[in-house]
Every structure is written in structure tokens, then in C-alpha cells.
Amino acid sequence: MQRGSVLGISFTVTTRERKSPFVRLFTKTPAGVICPHFYELILSNGCPYDCAYCYLRLTFRGKKDPVLYTNRWEKVEDEIRMAGPGVFSTGELADSLAVLPPLLPRAIEYFRTQKDKYLLLTTKSCNTKLFEELSPTRQVIISFSINAPEVASKYERLAPSPFDRLNAATRLLELGWRVRVRIDPVIIEGVQHDNISIYRKICKIVGQLGVERVTVGTLRQYPGLHRFAPSAPRGGLVKAPDGRMRYSLSVRVRTYNMIAEWLGFEPALCKETYEVWEMLTWRYRGCNCTV
Structure with missing residues (x-):
């Protein structure tokens, strides 16, 4: 074990060999939700940023300290080779870059x-040094998760500021890496006051970055999350047919239309329902986890 810290708050980093498979096909999408299958590539688990709404709190039953796997790369490579073509995401069970997995450099190569x-690679971090030392490749995609500054300061306290994340994204873009942005989860507390306007500035900036794809998702969580994340936002959420707590259809559609206007284009949507897609009349062109 070793110690790490974020903004003066310490956490434990565990390094060990993984006994379970490193590669598995993501097939957990509930009926009625558009989310393509992709591969999970599990080089690490957990995240030090401690975001109040994070589904990993429920997934790991309150445990959040990072676990980094130290197996021989050849074992991981064998599993990837046996899998079919597609996208291999290291960000489903961890922040891909908050604490760099020892196996990541071999994975990139x-x-x-x-x-x-x-x-x-999906991240809220600004850990771009590794990529500044390597030549870019079309086979690696770095996706930065961004939020409105007001939301980040309240619910993403230990993560770098959204503007620092955008600066990191810009650095990698300038170096020639494939860069994407997720504005997710959009949190609209006090829906009756229409405070979606707090996202206007960040959307205007993201829309001018020139990243290859922007994906947007509104707050969604399973009811059991609050057992492990009592401070998670819940205002305005109702039980949806897919089992998640979501904003109403009308609120989500209005939110996506406003964000598209501020971005200057229609973004991709993350784990949204067929009803929302039909109400928007947008054409699906892929999302964060597709090529």
C-alpha cells in the first residue's frame, strides 16, 4: 500500500495482482436505454476524487480508494487479443488517469x-504528462469529464476545476491526441427555477474547443446510491422505467436543447432513453464510448 493526497486529503492506494478477468463486455444497459456495448479494460478500480454523486460509491459499497493492478502485461494482452474489435474503456470502474495504473504505458503502446x-481513457484529472512525452496515435482517445463550475465546487470538491480540465484537454489537442469531452452529469437542482443556465458558459467554451465529440448526460442514479452517498443530489429526480432516478422527460429534453444551442451543435447523449431521443428528433451518431 502507499499513500496519496488530493487537496490535502489523504487516501490509500493498493497495488496487487488481479485475479478476475481484465476484459469484459459491457452489457448492463437496461431495456429502453441507448448505450452501445463496449469492452471494459480494468487496469484499476476506484477514484480519489470522491464526487458526491458517483455511482462507484454504490458499485464498491462505499469503498473508494484506488486499487492498481500489477499483473504481467502479457496476461492483459492475451485477453485483449481474444476479444473482438471495438472500444476498450478503462474508465468504467475508475478514473482512468487520476492515479496512473502501472499497466497503462504498455496498454497505450x-x-x-x-x-x-x-x-x-475517461478522466476528471489533469494528469497529461505521460501523453506529452509520447507521440499521439489514433487508437487512443482521452475523454475529459466536465461540469459547470458551480456544480463542481459543490459535488466534485476534490477534482481539478473544470477550467483546469479544459486546459489539459486543450494541451492534448494541440499535441495531436484524440480528445473528447463529457458534460456529465448535468445537475439541475431547483428545476422549477430553471437553473440550467449555470451551464451556459462552460458549454460555450467546450463548443469552441474543436474536440472530436461532446457527450452530454443528465443526473441519473440508482436508488441504492444514497445508502453510501448521503450527500448525493436528489432534488427533482423521479423513478424512471429503467430503474434509475432521473429528471422528468420534459426537463431532460429542454436541458439538451439548451445545451445544444450553447454548444452550437447537437451533442451525443449518454445512457438516454428512446423516448428522449424521439422527443429531440436528433439522429444518433455515436457517443463517448464508440469509435
Whole structure:
């Protein structure tokens, strides 16, 4: 074990060999929700940022300290080779870059040699040094999760500020890396006051960055989250047919239309329902976890 810290708050980092598979196909999407299958590539678990709404609190039953896997790379490579073509995401059970997994450099170099397999890294961090030292490749995608500053200061206290994340994204863009942005989860507390306007400034900035894709998602959580995250936002949420707590259809549609106006284009949507897509009349062109 080793110690780490974020903004003066310490956490434990565990390093060990993984006994379970490193690669598995993501097939957990409930009926009625558009979310394509992709591969989870589990190089680490957990996240030090402690965001109040994070589903990992429920997934790991309140445990949140990072676990980094130290197996021989050849074991991981064998599993990737046996899998089909597609996107391999390291960000489903961890922040991909908040604490760098020891296996990540080998993963980047492996995917660099592939033609139909892509490595997806999803992060709220600004840990870009590794990528500044490597030549870019089309087989690796770095996706930065962004939020309105007001939401980040309240619910993402230990993560870098949204503007710092955008600066990190800009650095990688300038170096030639494939960069995406997720504005997710959009949190609209006090829906009756229409405070979605707090997202206007960040959307205007993101819309001018020139990243290859922007994906947006509104707050969604399973009811059991509050057992492990009592401070998670819940205002305005109602039980949806897919089992998650969501904002109403009308609120989500209005939110996405306003964000599209501020961005200057229609974004992709994350884990949204068929009803929302139909009400928006947007055409699906892929999302954060697709090529």
C-alpha cells in the first residue's frame, strides 16, 4: 500500500495482482436505454476524487480508494487479443488517469499497433504528462469529464476545476491526441427555477474547443446510491422505467436543447432513453464510448 493526497486529503492506494478477468463486455444497459456495448479494460478500480454523486460509491459499497493492478502485461494482452474489435474503456470502474495504473504505458503502446481496437481513457484529472512525452496515435482517445463550475465546487470538491480540465484537454489537442469531452452529469437542482443556465458558459467554451465529440448526460442514479452517498443530489429526480432516478422527460429534453444551442451543435447523449431521443428528433451518431 502507499499513500496519496488530493487537496490535502489523504487516501490509500493498493497495488496487487488481479485475479478476475481484465476484459469484459459491457452489457448492463437496461431495456429502453441507448448505450452501445463496449469492452471494459480494468487496469484499476476506484477514484480519489470522491464526487458526491458517483455511482462507484454504490458499485464498491462505499469503498473508494484506488486499487492498481500489477499483473504481467502479457496476461492483459492475451485477453485483449481474444476479444473482438471495438472500444476498450478503462474508465468504467475508475478514473482512468487520476492515479496512473502501472499497466497503462504498455496498454497505450499495444493499442498503437492495432487497427480495429481503441483505448478509451475517461478522466476528471489533469494528469497529461505521460501523453506529452509520447507521440499521439489514433487508437487512443482521452475523454475529459466536465461540469459547470458551480456544480463542481459543490459535488466534485476534490477534482481539478473544470477550467483546469479544459486546459489539459486543450494541451492534448494541440499535441495531436484524440480528445473528447463529457458534460456529465448535468445537475439541475431547483428545476422549477430553471437553473440550467449555470451551464451556459462552460458549454460555450467546450463548443469552441474543436474536440472530436461532446457527450452530454443528465443526473441519473440508482436508488441504492444514497445508502453510501448521503450527500448525493436528489432534488427533482423521479423513478424512471429503467430503474434509475432521473429528471422528468420534459426537463431532460429542454436541458439538451439548451445545451445544444450553447454548444452550437447537437451533442451525443449518454445512457438516454428512446423516448428522449424521439422527443429531440436528433439522429444518433455515436457517443463517448464508440469509435
